[in-house]
Amino acid sequence: MSEALTPQQLQKAPGTQPGDPKLDLDQIQGDVLIGLQKFFERFVFFAIQDAPAFKAALRQDLAKRITTTREVHQREFDLNALKIQGKRDRLPLIGLNLGFTAEGIGLLVPGADLGDPSFANGAKKQAAALNDPVDGQGNPTTWLAAFLNATIHGVFLVTGGTASAVQEEFDRITGLLGHAISVVYDETGQSRPGLERGHEHFGWLDGVSQPGIKGLSDPFPGQQLLDPGFFVFGYPGPTAAPPLPWMRNGAFMVFRRLQQLVPEFHQFLVTEANDQGMDSVLLGGRLVGRWQSGAPMELTPLQDDSTLGPDPQRNNNFDFADDQGERRCPFGAHIRKTNPRKDIPEQFLDPHRIIRAGIPFGPELSTAEQQGDATEQERGLMFVCYQTSIPEQFEFVQNKWANNPGFVPGKHHPDGTVVSVGFDPIIGQNAGGAPRTTDEPVPNYPTGNVRSTLHEPQNFIVPTAAAYCFVPSIAALENELSA
Numbered sequence: 001m002s003e004a005l006t007p008q009q010l011q012k013a014p015g016t017q018p019g020d021p022k023l024d025l026d027q028i029q030g031d032v033l034i035g036l037q038k039f040f041e042r043f044v045f046f047a048i049q050d051a052p053a054f055k056a057a058l059r060q061d062l063a064k065r066i067t068t069t070r071e072v073h074q075r076e077f078d079l080n081a082l083k084i085q086g087k088r089d090r091l092p093l094i095g096l097n098l099g100f101t102a103e104g105i106g107l108l109v110p111g112a113d114l115g116d117p118s119f120a121n122g123a124k125k126q127a128a129a130l131n132d133p134v135d136g137q138g139n140p141t142t143w144l145a146a147f148l149n150a151t152i153h154g155v156f157l158v159t160g161g162t163a164s165a166v167q168e169e170f171d172r173i174t175g176l177l178g179h180a181i182s183v184v185y186d187e188t189g190q191s192r193p194g195l196e197r198g199h200e201h202f203g204w205l206d207g208v209s210q211p212g213i214k215g216l217s218d219p220f221p222g223q224q225l226l227d228p229g230f231f232v233f234g235y236p237g238p239t240a241a242p243p244l245p246w247m248r249n250g251a252f253m254v255f256r257r258l259q260q261l262v263p264e265f266h267q268f269l270v271t272e273a274n275d276q277g278m279d280s281v282l283l284g285g286r287l288v289g290r291w292q293s294g295a296p297m298e299l300t301p302l303q304d305d306s307t308l309g310p311d312p313q314r315n316n317n318f319d320f321a322d323d324q325g326e327r328r329c330p331f332g333a334h335i336r337k338t339n340p341r342k343d344i345p346e347q348f349l350d351p352h353r354i355i356r357a358g359i360p361f362g363p364e365l366s367t368a369e370q371q372g373d374a375t376e377q378e379r380g381l382m383f384v385c386y387q388t389s390i391p392e393q394f395e396f397v398q399n400k401w402a403n404n405p406g407f408v409p410g411k412h413h414p415d416g417t418v419v420s421v422g423f424d425p426i427i428g429q430n431a432g433g434a435p436r437t438t439d440e441p442v443p444n445y446p447t448g449n450v451r452s453t454l455h456e457p458q459n460f461i462v463p464t465a466a467a468y469c470f471v472p473s474i475a476a477l478e479n480e481l482s483a
Contacts, residue, residue, distance in 0.1 A: 020215040021228055021235050023069070027249040027473040028232055029097045030072035031157060032386045033213055035357040036095035037075055038159035038191070040166045043255070043382060044173075045146070045185040045467065048153045051107055053180035059482035061176050066474055067095040073216075092165035096173070097157040098477065099253045099469030104153030108481045114470055115243030118390040119252055123466035124148070130395065131403045131429035132463050140463070144257070146185040147465040153181075155255065155469055157384075163188070185465070187257075189359035189382040198310075201260045201360055201379050202284075202426075205294035205309055209316050209339060211353045222317035224350070230393070231355050231386050238351055239388060246480040249473035251386045254354075254394045257465035258427075260380040262365060265460040267373040276442050276452055286441055287425040287454070289333030296335070301328040301445045325414040327445040332438040334426040336408070337401050343408045352396045354385040380461070390468060402428045405437070413440075415449050425454065427461055 023033075030036050048054045075093060082089075102120050105112050118126050124147070127140045135141050139148065146152075156173060160166040166188065174183075191197045200206045211226045212219040214236075219225050229237015234248030242248055269287075273280035282302070285291045291300070293309030298318045300308060308314050319342035323329055329336055331343075340349065362379025369376050387393035401407050402424035411419040423436035430436045435455050442452035472481060 017214070023213075023215045023228060023232075023235070024249055024473075025070035025073060026068050027475055028069040028251075029471050029474075030067040030069050030095060031097045031357050031384070032232055032251045032253075032471060033069055033216060033228070033355065034072045034076065036067060036072060036097060036157065036159040037079065037093050037161070038095065038359060039090065039161050040159065040163050040188055040190045041359045041382065042156075042158040042166050042170055042186065042188045044156040044158060044170065044183060045152050046154055046156070046181040046183050047151050048104065048107055048180065049182050050180045054177065055108065055482040057176050057178075057180060058477055062098070062173070063474055063477035063482070065096050065173075066098060066477065068474065090161040093159075093161045094165055094169045095157070095159035096169060097471060098154065099157075099471040100154040100481075101152055101467060101469055103151060105470060105481075107153060112244060114247060116252060116390055118395055119468045119470065123254075123256075123468045126395065126468070127463070127466065130398050130463075131431045133429075140466075142259075142462050142464055144185070144465045147467070150184045152184050152467060155467060163190075187361060187382075189361040192360055192364070196364075199292070200381055201262050201362070202265055203292045204288055204290060205292065206358075206381075207356060208290065208294045208309075209335065210355060220312045220316060221314070222319075224346075226350055226353060230351070230353060230388060233388055237388065238392070246472070246476040247470075250476060251388060251471050252390050253469040253471050254383075254385050254387070254390060255465075255467045255469065256383040256463055257361070258381045258383050259378055259462040259464050261375050261458075261460045261462065262379060263369045263373045263375055264458070268456070268460070272441070272454060276454075278442055282443070283441055283454075286330055286443065287333060287438065289329050289335030297329040297333070298323060301443060324411070325444070326411070326419070326440050327414075327443065327448075330438065330440045331408050331411050331419055332422045332425060332440075334402075334424050337421075337424040338397055338427070340401070340408050343411075352393055352401075354387050354393050354397065356383070356385045358383040358385075378464075380464075386471070398427070398429075403430070413449070413451070414444065417451075422453075423456075425456055429459060429461075429463070 128134045128138045133141045158166050158169050198205055212223045213228050214225050227237040228235040232251045233242035269280040269284050273283040285297055290296050291304035293304055293306045294315055295305045295309040321342035359382050361382050363377050385394055405422050419439050422438040425438045435457055438454045441454040442450050
């Protein structure tokens with residue numbers, strides 16, 4: 001769940017350590033490892049109507065317009081330099097990336113098998129396995145019609161610093177393609193305004209914790225370096241070689257449009273906190289595992305530290321090894337469920353990490369919504385993540401961790417009783433919409449033995465669309481996919 005890295009979070013020049021893999025930054029699309037810089041991001045899902053015309057436009061023009069990791073990386077340095085100079089002008093910084101669904105790949109490269117069963121099935125067929133709301137035939141019941149009924153072959157990600165710059169690039173792309181495509185769904189996400197930039201609609205600083213990449217990252221304290229092959233094909237990692245040679249420097253992208261029921265969630269925190277005899281801000285922090293500033297409960301369990309939250313030198317320099325009684329952070333907290341650092345051995349954690357690159361969508365809360373504690377206009381997160389195995393990374397984290405009330409296993413309260421951890425209270429989906437429980441919302445820090453359980457009456461995040469895509473290398477776009 002994150003936007004492009006801020007200048008302070010810039011991961012330094014590639015190849016910083018002897019023996020690191022040499023990444024082909026001119027071939028990897030820019031959103032995969034670092035993230036396209038953006039205040040606005042337009043998601044343009046399309047169907048290919050004329051494959052020869054599409055291939056010609058891709059080969060002759062579009063592939064050359066794709067923003068690479070090298071370009072994104074250089075822009076981070078440029079933006080950092082401008083910030084040091086005290087300049088705050090918003091630059092256009094147009095970004096363009098392109099991914100294809102399994103149906104799209106099959107249309108362009110007939111018979112291609114990318115070796116990922118979830119990608120081959122598509123997001124719609126996988127919805128039930130993720131505990132998303134579905135009907136008796138397994139069809140999602142909360143999705144937008146375009147993602148239920150239409151054929152989607154691919155998606156353009158168009159990003160920029162201004163809405164007009166994004167619109168100009170969109171017009172340029174559609175002008176190059178003409179009748180070769182039809183737009184199935186088109187929506188723009190944007191960063192929240194003012195001091196809320198970088199925060200998702202519930203109010204938390206987003207994208208605080210990302211894995212570092214060997215050959216690209218100079219890690220911050222507490223940031224773990226992982227082999228690039230976990231996130232892009234053709235490098236050291238879980239797979240020695242991609243199933244098809246042209247998959248090198250490509251990655252699988254998961255897109256999820258997640259509606260957030262913001263006023264309902266905030267009211268729930270107030271009501272539940274009153275019932276539990278605690279502060280609602282503290283309750284929210286314990287459910288997420290961080291205060292809204294981004295400061296982790298593990299480091300500051302009872303009071304927010306607004307200087308710690310946005311500081312990459314400190315905000316991830318912790319693990320849960322010294323909190324085996326969940327006094328500082330509940331076992332079921334969102335950040336502990338999805339990145340259980342030292343709760344499980346690293347060899348069982350690393351293969352399931354993902355790189356997130358999403359952006360909020362929808363308007364800010366209206367006065368009527370705040371006063372009525374009810375959503376009137378849709379808002380939420382355009383969730384995007386990258387990996388080389390959808391089943392072992394995104395789906396594993398969502399299903400085996402967030403949706404699994406038994407994870408993390410083998411935990412005990414200070415009095416020795418076994419913990420029933422519960423669902424991830426933020427992204428966990430309980431099949432059928434039944435209430436979810438989370439253990440120990442009330443803190444026992446630094447001492448205490450108060451047993452408490454939180455019951456969430458509904459899911460405050462509702463999946464409304466999804467797509468599984470493959471994001472190819474520049475060479476694959478220019479050759480195999482446009483041949």
